[in-house]
Amino acid sequence: MVDAPRRHGARRSVHRRGPDRCRQDRRRLFPTLTVCAIGVAMLSACAPTTVVSSPIEAGRTHQIQLKDLLTGIRTPLTDDPDHEHYWPRPSPDGTRILFYKADPGRNMNDPTTNSLWMMDADGTGQHEIIPEGTNGWSGQGHAEWSPDGTRLVMMAATAGGAYQLWTAEPDGTDPIPITNRPLGTADPSWGHDGTYVLFVGCPTSFDVCSPTDTEVFRLDLASGTETQLTEEGPGEFHADNDPRVTPDGRTLVWIRWMGTPRANSVAIMTAQMNDPLGTGRTLLGDDNANGPPDISPDGTTLVFSRQVYGDPTLHSVSATMNIDGTGVTNAGWFAAPTEELSPAWMPTPATAVSSAPTE
Numbered sequence: 001m002v003d004a005p006r007r008h009g010a011r012r013s014v015h016r017r018g019p020d021r022c023r024q025d026r027r028r029l030f031p032t033l034t035v036c037a038i039g040v041a042m043l044s045a046c047a048p049t050t051v052v053s054s055p056i057e058a059g060r061t062h063q064i065q066l067k068d069l070l071t072g073i074r075t076p077l078t079d080d081p082d083h084e085h086y087w088p089r090p091s092p093d094g095t096r097i098l099f100y101k102a103d104p105g106r107n108m109n110d111p112t113t114n115s116l117w118m119m120d121a122d123g124t125g126q127h128e129i130i131p132e133g134t135n136g137w138s139g140q141g142h143a144e145w146s147p148d149g150t151r152l153v154m155m156a157a158t159a160g161g162a163y164q165l166w167t168a169e170p171d172g173t174d175p176i177p178i179t180n181r182p183l184g185t186a187d188p189s190w191g192h193d194g195t196y197v198l199f200v201g202c203p204t205s206f207d208v209c210s211p212t213d214t215e216v217f218r219l220d221l222a223s224g225t226e227t228q229l230t231e232e233g234p235g236e237f238h239a240d241n242d243p244r245v246t247p248d249g250r251t252l253v254w255i256r257w258m259g260t261p262r263a264n265s266v267a268i269m270t271a272q273m274n275d276p277l278g279t280g281r282t283l284l285g286d287d288n289a290n291g292p293p294d295i296s297p298d299g300t301t302l303v304f305s306r307q308v309y310g311d312p313t314l315h316s317v318s319a320t321m322n323i324d325g326t327g328v329t330n331a332g333w334f335a336a337p338t339e340e341l342s343p344a345w346m347p348t349p350a351t352a353v354s355s356a357p358t359e
Contacts, residue, residue, distance in 0.1 A: 050294075050303050050318055050331075050343040051077070051088040051097060053108070053355000062108075062341065062355045064088045064099050064123075067318060069303075069331040077123035084108070086355050087142065087342050091170075092149045094347040095121055099355070100141065101128075108341060108355070111141030116154070116172060121346070129172035139163070142187055145170075146194045153178075153188045153197055165199055165219070178221065183209035187242045187292075192249035196220050200241055200254075203228060212237040216254055216276075229276040230254070230269075242292035245273060246299040251323065252276055253293055253302065258285065266290050268304065268321070283325035291316070294344045299323060303343045306330065318343045 050069060053062045056076055062084045065074040078085050083101040086108040090097050096118055103113040116130040130140060136158050143154040152170060157163040162184030168175045178197070179185050185201045197219045202209035204226075216230040229252060230240045243254040252273050258265040267285035271277075283302075284290055291305030306319035308330070316339045321328045341355045 049346050051090060051346060052318060052343045053086050053088060053099075053341040054339055061104055062086060062339075064097065064119075064355055066346070067331075067340070067343070069318065069320065072331070077119065078126065086114075088355055089144060089344055090121065090346050091145050092147060092347055096170075097121060098143050098145070098152070100143070108141075111139040111155075114140050116140065116143055118170070129170075130168070130175075134172075135175050144189050146190050147192065148194060151194075153190060155186055155188055155199075157184075165197060178219065178224075186214070189242075189244050191218070192245050192247055195222065198229075198243040198245060198252075200243065211239050212257075214239050214241065216240050216243040216252070229271070229273075230280060231277055240269070244293065244295055246295055246323065247297065248299055249273060251299075253283070253295065253323075255290065255292055256282075258287075268293055268302070268325075270323075270325070284321060284328060289316075290319070292342065293321075295323070296345050297347045303331070303345060305341050305343060316340055 050067050052065055052067050052074070054065055054074065055062055061081055063076050063080070064078045064085045065076045067074045077097070078099070080101070082104065084104060084106050086100045086102060088097050088099045099117050099119070100114045101117055102110070106113055113132055115128055115132045117126060118129050119126040135156070137156040138159045140154060140156040143152050145152060149170065152168045154166055154168070155163045156166050162182065163186055164177050164181065165179040165185050165188050166175050166177050179199075181201055181204070183202045183206060185199045188197050188199045190197055199217055199219060200214045201217055202213045203215065206213060215228055215232070218227045218229055219225070229243070232238055239257040241255050241257070243252060245252055250273055252271045254269050256267045256269050258267050265287045266289045268283045268290050269280060270283045271280040288309055289307035293302040293304040295302060300323055302321045302323060304319055304321070305316045307316050318331045318340045319329060320331050
């Protein structure tokens with residue numbers, strides 16, 4: 001899993017708007033989303049919302065927060081300054097949120113001290129479901145809900161072994177390995193109907209797996225058959241990560257580390273699931289760092305973290321984009337955040353959650 005790099009900037013003032021202006025902004029920025037009041041303090045009644053990981057204040061640990069995408073207002077759901085909080089993932093019915101806790105200073109791409117937690121959508125009922133070191137795991141990360149909310153998929157490694165994919169009950173029990181790849185796996189997500197899982201890894205013909213060799217695969221859960229969905233062209237050295245599929249199962253979305261002209265240039269890619277190798281194209285490749293996208297419940301809009309190089313106010317801010325690549329919007333510019341990572345839509349209504357340092 002990859003997120004845009006960290007850069008801090010000044011906080012801007014927040015301007016409140018009347019309902020007519022709010023409705024106009026909602027139609028302009030999110031014309032295809034159906035939204036409604038979400039009943040959370042300080043969030044606009046008309047705004048799409050995400051859950052994010054962000055420090056409440058610059059230099060502090062990341063906490064899970066709700067974010068109003070129109071005003072930029074964030075409402076903290078966790079408050080534990082002794083741990084980093086990453087990768088918030090709401091349940092399909094919007095009632096619960098998965099997230100990871102890690103040691104202070106740990107990057108979200110380092111899963112070795114992660115423990116998996118659960119809380120209610122309002123931040124209450126926080127409890128640990130898979131402690132660090134459980135099941136003999138030396139690391140765990142990237143947990144995702146199945147479409148019906150009955151199972152989780154995640155990546156985990158035993159001591160000295162490569163990361164493999166596992167499924168488990170929502171309470172963390174009944175862990176079952178579903179891959180056994182010598183070169184490992186990463187970044188799992190569920191297929192639209194729960195019968196398959198997407199992940200990244202190296203082709204099995206490779207003897208060594210380097211970061212620039214990863215491709216997207218589909219794993220059929222009934223047969224165990226793997227199908228490669230992406231492929232580099234001659235002379236290309238790109239890393240594919242964080243695949244997702246739209247709710248109708250038709251469209252694949254993932255990110256690709258481009259490497260040029262900047263080392264942290266990350267593009268958002270797309271392809272049709274019925275012909276992924278023949279239809280792959282770039283949705284957003286503007287030489288900036290565009291983090292893993294999450295797809296809205298209606299399949300029309302992506303939310304992702306975004307680092308715009310050369311602009312000190314856009315340091316890993318949440319951004320949105322239509323599924324066809326149009327309408328890129330840096331969401332919540334009225335209150336520039338310290339940093340926002342791994343935003344995810346809240347299913348009811350169309351809202352998003354992310355991890356950010358508290359302010």
